[in-house]
Amino acid sequence: MSAKSARERILDAAVERIASDGIDAVRIARIAMDARVSTALVHYHFATREALLAEALEHSFETAGDVRDEGGESGDSAARLRAMIDQCLPLPGELERDWVLWVELWLRAVRHPELRPTAAKLYKRMNVWFRQAIEEGGFGDVDAGAIADRTLALIDGFGVRALLGDPAMPLERARAEVWHALAGDLGLHAGAPSEYVR
């Protein structure tokens, strides 16, 4: 196991702090302490606070991405897509923590345009990921782009509610609803989440 670079430790620490304390409570000095580096080194690696936040977002995304590539080779396209949906929802553990980060960063990006290109880049990456899986899945002549757009919007909308513990949207239901919509788009007969249809 290789030792993490200082830069990576700083990013890990930033991710943890944003998730646990919220962006506005984040202090560079605290991140430096958590990462066992000096504040000067943090400033050396990240010229501005926004730069650190943008990279923390990418870092958590990429770390989650390591999880994302698993389960891709089973050959069952539908199963692969279901696994991909799971990896985008706030499942307990790291994904849930990452979601807290992303919600905080979405909000910040509204007021800090410097963060927006990072957010756009990550959305595009997710979109391409889904689009390719749909195109390669043998589902016939479907509008993969539009389906990917809708799937991601549903993931975000259901995901936020699940993250907030909305009684109407437990995580299991979020998974079922997103899959139900996607399966419908792909011409698969997933059946509606049965208790939710009259």
Place this chain on the structure above:
Amino acid sequence: MSPRPTTGHVRRPAILKAAAEVIAERGVIGTRIADVAERAGTSAPGVLYWFATKDELLTEALAFSDDRFYAELNDELAQLDSARDRLRRIVELWPAEGDDEAVLWMELWVRALRDPAVNAARERLDARWRAAIAEVIRDGQAAGEFGPVDPEGFALTLGALMDGFAIQLALRDPAVTPERVHEHCMALVEERLGPLEGVA
């Protein structure tokens, strides 16, 4: 303590309007009660008389904005004969005030992540929205316009779709336009609420 009632009635909406503006500009964290007071043309005690915390200002500002939205909506919808047209109109009217509204909802989510009272307020506001949609669905079902879908379930899905796109609109994602969002929402309506005769 006896307030001056007339001033009180004038003050509350003015304070909420000011709160919506300031919070949209600066965020909850960056907003001080004094900022809202100044914007509303009153004093900090004048604000605190009605609202004890900034979180209350946020949740009540959204509730107030929703009240106005639903009132206007009901007026508009009353003039439309078909439930399908009413649903289309709701989709067209959203996002109601554009950017400011969307950012307030996002502020609400972030606060709700850490504060149970705000989370509960968010749920109530969301439930209200879902009930409004579900009512249109039921009317449509009674009139034979819509198929046998669960109204609450559909409202949840439509709400999720709209929220997901709202985030990307707020982030100014160039790939997402209000027109595309409306297309996606109406596509969902057509798919899930297809008329009884057309159900596969």
